[in-house]
Amino acid sequence: MTNIARHTTAIILAAGLGTRMKSRLPKALQRLGNRPMITHLIETAREVFDDVVVVVGPDMPELEKVVLPYRTIVQTDRLGTAHATNMAKDLFGDGDIAVLYADNPLITADTMRKLTAARQTGASLALLGMRPVNPGRYGRIVEEQGRVSRIVEFKDATEDERQITLCNAGVMCAGANDFRTWLAAVDNNNAQGEYYLTDVVAMAATQGRVQCVEAPESELAGVNSRSELAQAEATLQARLRAAAMEAGVTLVSPETTFLSTDTILEADVVVEPNVFFGPGVTVRSGALIRAFSHLEGCTVGEGSMIGPYARLRPGTVCAADTHVGNFVELKNVDLGRGAKANHLTYLGDASVGAETNVGAGTVTCNYDGYFKHRTIIGERNFIGSDSILVAPVTIGDDALIAAGSTITEDVPAEGLAFGRARQIVKPGRGLEIKQTLKAKKEQG
Structure with a gap:
């Protein structure tokens, strides 16, 4: 929770489809560090802001589920960022709001705090800016006499304005009541025919000081394509590795x-x-x-x-x-203290006791094609190489399983088990068993 006196709300815009991703998933659900982009942003925002509201697009049930328990507002018609923000106006509250974007998932809590602090020190509006190596098609922050006067979108910018290196990151913070007033005045008289949130900057400048807080491009660069997603992943991995080594x-x-x-x-x-x-x-x-x-x-x-x-x-x-050695796979296994499975082994749905040694090539047959079964192996056992343990089966403590055995019955503690039977073929029996198991499964 924030220590800022007035109540603060983060409005996260996440209605974009991300067509450049060429994915059935909304852009906000693309994954970074093995979780959705928007989850990164929400968790960081919760360190700074008192409340979080997410604006989603229509037919995005997966996204609405991911952002729970935070409130969502649906932007039925995608008419621009000002329109999306305005959809959430009834949830602004009476304090300050900050508008964030789901495709800027790597903004740090420290940068968010600098943004809110700039607002608290008297700015009518605070915004985040950056100086990317390649400004490309970012909107430009126009300053006059050392003060921010407006933001111009790249498509609407003159050639001189496109030479400006200070670029808009989209994130801004101001009083909730001011935002409501400004949003009501935004029009769509621009090259895109959309309601730009950036238009409120010029309105705020007429009322007072607009302060730009600069942050690194690595935090603020948007993620709109698979290539940019990969770049964001690289940034995140560098952070995670540095934190681990520290x-x-x-x-x-x-x-x-x-x-x-x-x-x-x-x-x-x-x-x-x-x-x-x-x-x-x-x-x-x-x-x-x-x-x-x-x-x-x-x-x-x-x-x-x-x-x-x-x-x-x-x-x-x-x-x-x-x-656990080379080419060993464990799935849903409890491996006891000091136990070893050093070579070429699959253990699935099993418990292995302390100090047990599982020989190379051992397999627990946990699946009969319809149901999973568990193998219980006690302490201090030696499981010989190429043993096949057909679950459900239990092997007591201090037992020895001879190499190459197929074990289908429980083995008592301290026992020695051989299971090297002659091959026996029973015509038709395999299909009969499969049909019986299938019928049981269908009957619940």
Whole structure:
């Protein structure tokens, strides 16, 4: 929550379709750091503003769902940014409002605070500006006698105005009542035939001081195409990597490490090159994530070693001092303290006890084509190479499974199990079983 005395509301404009993205998704739902762009902006805005309102387009139920619990207003007709902002006027309140854009997802809380501070120090309107390397088709901020007088859109600008390097980022902050008055006066007499929010700048300048707060292009550049989305991702990844290293994480090759926004890497974690962290990953202190590994929705315990070429899928929890080696895949697995699965193994829907060693080529057969089943492996077991564990099955503590075995029955604690049966073929039985299982599934 903000410490600013008057109530503040962020109005986020997110009605754009993003036709240059060539996607069925609204532009605001394109992903950065493995979550929608608008989620980044909302979470940052909530650090600064008391309330958030999102203006969406018609037929955007997915977007409305993503922004919950924040209120949404539908802009039925896309008639420009002033029109979109005006749609939310009844939710402005009586304090200050700031207009933000869903396709500017990387604005920092510090920059937002500078914007609101400029407004609080007497400006009738504060806005964000930048000096991009290539100003391109950005609107230009026109200053007269050292003060902002207006903004001119690129299509309406003269050749002299297009030489201005200070560009409009679109974000602005002013009093709610002033905004209502200005928006009512905006017309669509321009090259696009739209109601430009930028027109309020000239109105504000006649009433008082308009202050421009400059911020880096990396924060303010718009995301309107796949190419710009990739550039924004690069900016975000650089931030995430820098924050991780500042917190005591070693990234051996930072530029090849991909982090999600919610990735948690504790101090003294070491990450080798070419590692991908999907959503929902926590890696505890002292763990080593070796090269070319892929982690998603999982927890890695202290002192564990994962990879190289390992894949940890959602629901997996590796306790402290575990080893998951090359070409091993774990899905929804609890791997006990000190347990190892070092080579060429698939464990799905399984619990593996402490100090158990799972040999190369072991597979838990957790899926019968219709239903998932769980494998329970106790502590201090040795699972021989190329063992097939057909779930549901339980193996007690201190057991030994002979290499090459197919285990279909429970194994008691301290037992030795062989499962190397002769091949038996029963004609027609396979189809019969499949039909029976399908009927059970259809019957619920």
